[in-house]
Amino acid sequence: MVEAVPDWLSSAHQAVTTSSPRGLESGQTVQGPVGERTFEAHPIAQGEGAVAWWLVDDTDLRLARRALQVEKERTAFLTQASNLLLSSLNLERCMDVTAQMAAEHLADAALVIAPAHGRMLPVVSCLRGGTPARTSLATDPSLVPGLSEALQGFPPVPSRWIDPAAAPAWLLPEGFGTVGSIVITPLPGHGVPAGVLVLLRRSDHAAFTEGEEVFARLFAARAGAAMSAARLYAEQASITEILMRELLPPTLHQISGVDFAGGYRPSKDHERVGGDFYDVHPATVEGDASLVVLGDVCGKGLQAAVMTGKIRNTLHALLPMAGDHQRMLSLLNTSLLNIENARFATMVLASAARTGSSVQLRLTSAGHPAPLILRSDGRVEEVSTRGTLVGVLPNLVTQTAKVTLEPGDACFLYTDGISEARGGPLGDAMFGEERLKLALSECAGMPAEAVVERVQMLASQWLGSGKHDDMAVVVISAPRTNHLSAVNGRTRGRFTA
Template identity: 55%
Template sequence: MTHSPAAEHTPPTAVIAPPDLSVGAVGVPVLRALVDSVAPVLVVAGAEPRVRLHNQGARALFPALGDSDSFTARTVAPWLVRAQEQGLAAVDGAVRDRVFRATAQQLPGDCTGWLLTDVTAERAAVQRLSDERARTRFLVDASSKLLASLNQRRCLLVTAELAATKLADAAVLVTPDRGRRVAVTRMVRGGKAERLSLTVDIDQVPGLSEALAGFPPVPSRWISPDLAPDWLVPDGFGDLGSLVVTPLPGNGVPAGALILLRRTGQAGFDEDEELFARIFAARAGSAISAAVLYAERTETTSILQRALIPPPITRLEGIDLSSSYRPARSVDLIGGDFYDVHPPLRATGTGDEAAAGAGETLVMLGDVCGKGTGAAILTGKIRNTLAALRRLQPDHGELLQLLNATLLDEHDTQFVTLVLAGVLPVENGRLRLRLTSAGHPIPMIIRVDGTVEAAETRGTLIGAVPDTTSTTWTTLLQPGEACLLYSDGVTEARGGPTGREMFGDHRLRRTLAECTAMPVEAVVEHVALRTSQWLGGGEHDDIALLAIGAPRRGSHLSMVNGHGRGRYTG
């Protein structure tokens, strides 16, 4: 709206002469000059609705006053007539393209003087402030909804819904897809969103290829709606009147493009609306880009986890096995503890070495210094290295020396503790165990008579010093006996009454003594339960358990944890 200079600079106050105009010839010109010098003023007779006096500003605002002195909607504004009839003290109303505030002043002789002040600029400023507050509330709400999920599909749907509801009649999101295809998310206000994967020429939409490349948008007035291809306009939308194409900025790489559509008959997009669309698109692009990045990292993590988490342990011929793993942080699936079971290999050495390793199943359990993903990656390296080296060297001591040299060659400051168990079924259902510890907690043997025996093996940790030493201890497991391999997360678990006392070797021995004649699944479950009760929900290190058992005679398989040997039944 244009602003009248005359109305803008008129003073907001006026002095009205008494309605009795019977003054001398000199007084009338003075009174007229005084009235004409102030803002538009009308003096209205109360009993008879007619204009008794008006000034030059009033004649400019209401031209009909020059021909009639009636105070009606034909000569003045209808809203001013209603205000007079209702006895209002002040009222705002529009006259053509301007907004005025009329203030009533009671005058002698049952007259009312109306002072009109131009408040167009004030009302426009208030409206702009209100619009900005509404837009700010919308952006806050949009940010909350966009950041509520790290799912890319959900972010696209929320973006389309918000844009179609608040910014235009319809919204279209175009994001890169596989090859030359693009993913299109379309939504009409009040309708349902639709997702399409299309092979289209994006150059058909002016400014779209530039937006997808991250360039600033072109003004909407430069884009002819007649050039829009059919795939861009949702079914049932109607005739396209105007459109805006703006990029969806991402984290270094554009997340896509946002296209706003309005129907024919609607006002086109002005500069403020285009700017606001860019602000909204920036927030939406950041959320979409974060969702894409999260999806990529989740997929990468999932692939790593499948390769790094300890594998499921199943029963082998003549050997009962069961395991449990609990990472230090509940949000992680991987950590610094690991175990592996490798089936027997053909003898590749000579003499005592070949005899020692012939037909054995190699079981290992270790603990890498550190926690989380970094430690888990090192466990993967160690597991793969041991899997390869055992084919060359069946002797436990030599195998640990080779592993130690490999870790030192990589100049890795981390180290690992490890225990190896060579398991061989022998006559009468017994198992021969060769146990070798490399700085790791000593394996525990649960005998059939209820005693708990610590394996007599010691050794230096791996990856810390050039030369390692270790002793291998051999024993027999009778049917019904078991050997538990565990990480220091068990004995060093802090909890109890004080919350700081360690579980310790003595409590582990007592717990294992309660497991006499139990199947290996029950042994692992019982130790894990006792450790968890001791922790009481407190912080802890990675906890790994692996039990090796000689099957009891006369037992049969039943479901314990869904697999493995069940309870002894006869």
Template identity: 45%
Template sequence: MTAASTPAIAPAPALLTAVFEAASEAMVLCATADDTVVLANEAARSLLPGMQPGGPVAAPLPADGADSFQTEHEGRRLYGMRRPVGDGHYAWYLRDRTESAALELERSRTAFLAEAGRRLSASLHVRRCVRTTVELAAAHLADAAMVVLPPHRRHSEWVRLLPGLPAEEGTLREPTLGEVPGLIEALGGFPPIPSRWLDPAQAPAWLVPAGFGPVGALLVIPLPGNAEPAGALILARCGPSAVFSTEDETLARMFAARAGAAISAATLYREQVDTAAVLQADLLPPELPQTDGFELSGSYQASSDALRVGGDFYDVFAPAGAGADTVIALGDVCGTGPEAAVLTGKVRQTLRALCLVRTEPAAMLTVLNEALLQSARQPRFVTMVVGSVRRTDHGRVRLDLASGGHPAPLVLRTDGRVEEVPTSGTLIGVLPRTVVRPATVELAPGELCLLYSDGLTEARGGPSGTEQFGEARLHQALAECRGMPGAATVDRIRQLVADWVRGGNSDDIAMLAVRAPSRTPLSLRGGGAPTPSPYVAAARRADRRPRNRS
């Protein structure tokens, strides 16, 4: 028998009904003529209990001939597709998307919290963190968001934002905070008051900008901080039917915890920066005083850009009375960073106290050695040069110098020779008894004495990147500065070292130059132009050289 001659076997109606009932997908078969329900399987009847065979098509199924719908029905999220079935009938295929919608909502909330954490942790600036908080809250949680910071000097700063509008800022007097329901409690760190307990009608007019409309729902949440609240978050929704659901309040509290932590961290960072700035201002090299009879020039460069102070330092103590010498000091504390900076401050304060009793430089180092041995919690030593400077009756500058384990100062003579000052001594803060061999040097007009730290000669760079700048290069560089002012000499040496290092790491570098002012002889008796220094003359010759204008 051929396939063409095989008779078609039609399934019995009872079999089709059984298959229809056994389907896992909810299906409703309807008549096209009068929109009545012909069949509804068990899955459909569980979703829509009122949908029975013989009855009319009722909500949530649309009766306008739509091909699909998506709606909320008795707490469930339903989706349906309409398909024609033969002549005179059509079927609705229904799906329950309640769980998938809840999962999608949870995913969106998780994504929001992740974005909030990322954006809030991107900055340690208080105002920027507050701005980010109101931006996120206004975009995801409410129609308007406002952050109020804790009172400071009886005023509180606030930032408010509505989507699509620029942020507004201002301050509130402390008595005004009580006009917002729950705000005092939130700023005090108390648990948030549920929104259903807050009367939006009690919100003051200044809480939202003009044109916002009536506040339909209000939520005030504390921003938890580090040991104390970081502020309060105020959320408002517009319209008489606006509400905050339990899920909304839970999400808002989770967001507030992240925002409060970010604002608290930024506030703590600002306090630390302000404290560090105050401490650094006292530890940085001083502004050099104007002295009568000699020039002072200094330069300091810390090893770290993040910390402006370190282990190297210089200081100048102006005379407290008539006839007193100016005291100069340059030293290098063991180590770098904050610990070295703290010890630097102790050394400078000790020297300042010794200057008040006009102690000689060698005696200063002896007393300082005893002070460090008695106060140090761990072995710390200092190398330094201390000197007294004064102008002599013969127009020269005299320096009495004492060194404690520090590189010897260099003297630049008028003929370009570079000499080491013959002073030496033991490290300060190591041995019970320090040995100091002081020396005296006189500077003729135009001559210069340079005190420097070993970070200058030990700076590594050059062609290999590891070679030290060294004493020989320092002597040569100093000799080339013959005739230059003290400030220009210090700047040139600093630039040469920077070029040698070429942006690499180096230790702290400190320099202090003492220069006897040059005499200004006249070329003709009774008048005429003063003879320029070799440095000025060289600069003028360079200006007269032809320049490449290509």
């Protein structure tokens, strides 16, 4: 009978009977295995120093506790993974995090393979305890069992179906050693597969169990959702950037001997576009005038910017009529009246042509602040042009004025975001037209770019940190020099188209 008692129970019995059996009243117990089961042994004192043992089979309880602990650890891991993956909308960062977390918690090494770009497969690999490494491989995924199917979003094949010895060299991270088992599972995305997760274990480690493969799929679902969101965000950001580029005001320079400069500040510093806009359209025929357009669409932000885009495109289509401001604005007015939920706009057109050393201007305002002329001696004149708003009344009426700019003179076009900027010492006073004229008079003789920068700086100082409307400025000036080079009308530091 002694030989049939397990060693752990025999040792416990000897220890108890050697000491005082009365100490058993404290309820001390011992645990140990009996075959494939585990038992908890409770000693009970008998007469004359004898001890009896009551054995309770706690195998199922221990397994349940272990399973509960494993589930808690897995839940904590998935929560951590979700937080890390969703904290970034950068696709490369998501791939790095996925590979690193999978290598640390699920396998000895992990690879994240994104859908192919042409013939190249973007791959991120990571060893346990290492850092992710990115590469692009020109390889055929069909050579790895289950990889091509997983990239298309099909369910994973069981790891027991994959022969580790058939794994190609590119699948094994450098220094990994001999692979013992492989799990290949898709990374599901939002309607489109986000890629594939490959888990590797070394040959001296236990193979993946069915439960581990199921858990890997749970992790892959979270990683795939994060990667898909990051890819979608990147695509939307790219589209937004392309569209935004079309809405941004152009960079101005010298055209046909006339200096142009512009500046724009949206109503919100985190936005890039708004309801103010300007364009300069060079003359298509030598000797004709270039057309300057500066406008202000009702409203702020992206919705106003969309309307500015429509107006700019319409004006571009009407360029063959640029010589007739009234007709051009009337056609634009009709176009806006026919657009559902269109916003009205104020606008000023300026045709500028170089004649000898001077610049001839024709200026037409449509409900817009009158242009200001800055003479080389510091005088500031208001141009007598006016007109009705664009997009409000069926019949648009305007009055065109003609102005000559001598060398050193400049024409200043602006939106009401400049003159109506509120700030100052008390924070509620408008910058105003008189203050603007005084600021311009101090810019006499400055290049067009310097005039723009000076006015923008003064308006910003006046505003401080207060709210403001969109602000746009365009300066047209007659250069003081007549010396143009013989090569395409270029001068040092300037460009002439």
